Amino acid sequence: MNTVMEMQAAVNQNPLDITTRLVYADALEESGNWKASRRQRRFAQRLENPLTKKQIKQLAADLNLANGKRRERTLSLENCIQCARRALLDKNRWSYASGGTVANAYGYRSYQTVCVAAVRSNGKIRIGVAVTSGTKGSSPTTPVCGLAQNAPQTSLPPVGR
Numbered sequence: 001m002n003t004v005m006e007m008q009a010a011v012n013q014n015p016l017d018i019t020t021r022l023v024y025a026d027a028l029e030e031s032g033n034w035k036a037s038r039r040q041r042r043f044a045q046r047l048e049n050p051l052t053k054k055q056i057k058q059l060a061a062d063l064n065l066a067n068g069k070r071r072e073r074t075l076s077l078e079n080c081i082q083c084a085r086r087a088l089l090d091k092n093r094w095s096y097a098s099g100g101t102v103a104n105a106y107g108y109r110s111y112q113t114v115c116v117a118a119v120r121s122n123g124k125i126r127i128g129v130a131v132t133s134g135t136k137g138s139s140p141t142t143p144v145c146g147l148a149q150n151a152p153q154t155s156l157p158p159v160g161r
Contacts, residue, residue, distance in 0.1 A: 050084040073099035073112035094118035
């Protein structure tokens with residue numbers, strides 16, 4: 001039982017670590033808790049592949065357009081996949097990632113790429129990327145909300161808490 005508690009603490013410390021979650025599932029199985037073990041294994045699979053291949057392809061194309069020719073304040077595909085993973089774990093079921101902060105002391109127009117992922121009540125992940133102004137007081141999630149209607153979806157079963 002001590003091993004199970006230690007592994008649970010390790011999973012709580014780093015919930016995005018798939019390997020730790022699978023070792024925790026093994027410890028649960030060895031202790032006879034089959035249901036919890038199966039739930040942890042399914043969740044590890046969702047974390048490993050939160051988006052479908054079609055969704056990743058569309059996201060890559062959207063990122064290419066959003067990042068444009070900028071070299072700074074951009075996002076990578078892995079940043080967006082991590083955003084979807086964090087949305088699965090978040091108690092409010094959403095997450096966002098931005099291409100960094102903008103130090104705009106001279107008042108020049110500056111832009112950054114942002115990504116927003118949300119898990120809907122039916123278990124589908126909605127994800128979108130956009131370019132937002134880096135001006136003071138602008139919300140990094142505002143432009144992405146308009147993309148939600150056109151954002152690709154993937155169907156995931158609701159996460160058991």
